[in-house]
Amino acid sequence: MKIINARLRASLGYFTITCSNGLFESITEQSGLIESSAEVIDAKGNLMCAPFVEPHIHLDAVLTAGEPKWNASGTLFEGIEIWAKRKVLLSHEDVQKRVLKTVELLVENGVQHVRTHIDITDPDLVALKAINALRTKLAPYIDLQIVAFPQEGIMSFPKGTELMEQSLQHGVDVIGGIPHFEYTREYGVQSVEWIMDLAEKHNKLVDIHCDEIDDEASRFLEVLATAALEKNMGERVTASHTTAMHSYNNAYCYKLFRLLKKSKINFVSCPTESIHLQGRFDTYPKRRGITRVKEIRDAGMNVCFAQDSIQDPWYPVGNGKLLRVLDSGLHSCHMLGHEDLMTALDLITINGAKTLNIADRYGIEVGKPANFIIVEGGDDVEVIQKQGEVLYSVREGKILISRQPYVLNEKVNLV
Numbered sequence: 397m398k399i400i401n402a403r404l405r406a407s408l409g410y411f412t413i414t415c416s417n418g419l420f421e422s423i424t425e426q427s428g429l430i431e432s433s434a435e436v437i438d439a440k441g442n443l444m445c446a447p448f449v450e451p452h453i454h455l456d457a458v459l460t461a462g463e464p465k466w467n468a469s470g471t472l473f474e475g476i477e478i479w480a481k482r483k484v485l486l487s488h489e490d491v492q493k494r495v496l497k498t499v500e501l502l503v504e505n506g507v508q509h510v511r512t513h514i515d516i517t518d519p520d521l522v523a524l525k526a527i528n529a530l531r532t533k534l535a536p537y538i539d540l541q542i543v544a545f546p547q548e549g550i551m552s553f554p555k556g557t558e559l560m561e562q563s564l565q566h567g568v569d570v571i572g573g574i575p576h577f578e579y580t581r582e583y584g585v586q587s588v589e590w591i592m593d594l595a596e597k598h599n600k601l602v603d604i605h606c607d608e609i610d611d612e613a614s615r616f617l618e619v620l621a622t623a624a625l626e627k628n629m630g631e632r633v634t635a636s637h638t639t640a641m642h643s644y645n646n647a648y649c650y651k652l653f654r655l656l657k658k659s660k661i662n663f664v665s666c667p668t669e670s671i672h673l674q675g676r677f678d679t680y681p682k683r684r685g686i687t688r689v690k691e692i693r694d695a696g697m698n699v700c701f702a703q704d705s706i707q708d709p710w711y712p713v714g715n716g717k718l719l720r721v722l723d724s725g726l727h728s729c730h731m732l733g734h735e736d737l738m739t740a741l742d743l744i745t746i747n748g749a750k751t752l753n754i755a756d757r758y759g760i761e762v763g764k765p766a767n768f769i770i771v772e773g774g775d776d777v778e779v780i781q782k783q784g785e786v787l788y789s790v791r792e793g794k795i796l797i798s799r800q801p802y803v804l805n806e807k808v809n810l811v
């Protein structure tokens with residue numbers, strides 16, 4: 397496979413890239429645009445970059461919005477109540493059908509790496525078993541990491557610790573948690589410490605829904621970061637959401653950042669989901685309820701964006717387009733400065749790959765797997781301005797999707 401006239405991130409000029417045996421073989425700068433032919437993929441000056449990474453989604457709940465009822469309050473807590481009612485209706489077929497439909501949406505929007513949380517507060521582990529059974533079928537399209545996610549708590553749910561341990565027998569890569577939802581602060585602290593011990597014992601990654609609430613007193617992040625630091629596991633640990641950080645006082649946050657930096661943990665923010673679910677108990681002014689993405693990035697820590705939901709009890713819209721999430725997050729986090737825009741794709745590419753611990757096999761470099769997308773626009777800024785389409789998604793040298801950019805009718809000539 398040969399790609400010509402490609403722009404690459406953080407580079408000027410045009411490039412020719414060749415792939416063989418599923419790997420990148422060569423990357424050569426061109427002296428200018430070159431003539432196309434039938435045997436090549438002509439990027440036509442559009443950006444070729446590593447595939448988008450979806451580091452936080454709940455595939456078990458996708459496409460269930462309105463079942464059995466719609467979330468009227470728009471709160472996280474009503475979402476959890478509705479999901480508990482939908483969860484008892486899950487079947488192997490129901491889960492697999494919705495997951496496959498969603499993976500199609502992700503693939504057609506350039507995503508090739510996915511971390512899914514799956515609710516394991518279900519005595520039969522229906523969703524976990526159904527999604528784990530799809531791994532082989534999905535492998536040609538996406539890498540899948542599975543998080544055992546205790547939606548209704550570990551310490552506060554009957555047999556919560558046993559269910560978590562059982563789930564490890566069913567293909568779990570990552571251990572999750574939800575300390576801010578546990579009955580008490582003490583249960584929350586206990587749950588984080590128990591998760592970290594379990595992950596260390598079984599050599600698993602960790603990704604905790606941490607402080608996903610507007611309560612400025614929700615401070616499980618410091619517990620997680622301390623355990624990560626003391627166990628020297630930081631790069632394998634992720635704090636998802638951390639929306640309470642939006643409401644922390646600056647003096648506490650300043651002190652907290654010292655620990656966070658030392659711990660080396662990763663952060664996932666879900667800006668569309670958080671701006672929808674948080675601030676629901678405010679009158680005016682209403683908080684945005686999104687963690688301090690810009691400050692985390694500026695402090696040199698790893699932070700990425702994710703969708704969280706696609707049409708489920710928590711969030712009624714969503715369609716697999718991470719560019720939409722990125723655009724929304726950049727707006728909500730005051731990150732439309734030119735410097736921010738120039739590297740903005742990091743938030744849905746390499747930063748997500750670091751969170752997933754796959755950076756060693758991710759990126760357009762000779763010898764790495766030939767996984768890439770071509771997206772409309774010549775660089776990060778143009779891609780975000782245009783909000784265009786993914787024109788190609790290629791995995792190990794095989795084309796997963798291709799589409800043509802729109803062409804103006806020749807009678808439309810305004811410039």
Ligand code: FE2
Binds near residue numbers: 513704
């Ligand atoms: Fe989530």
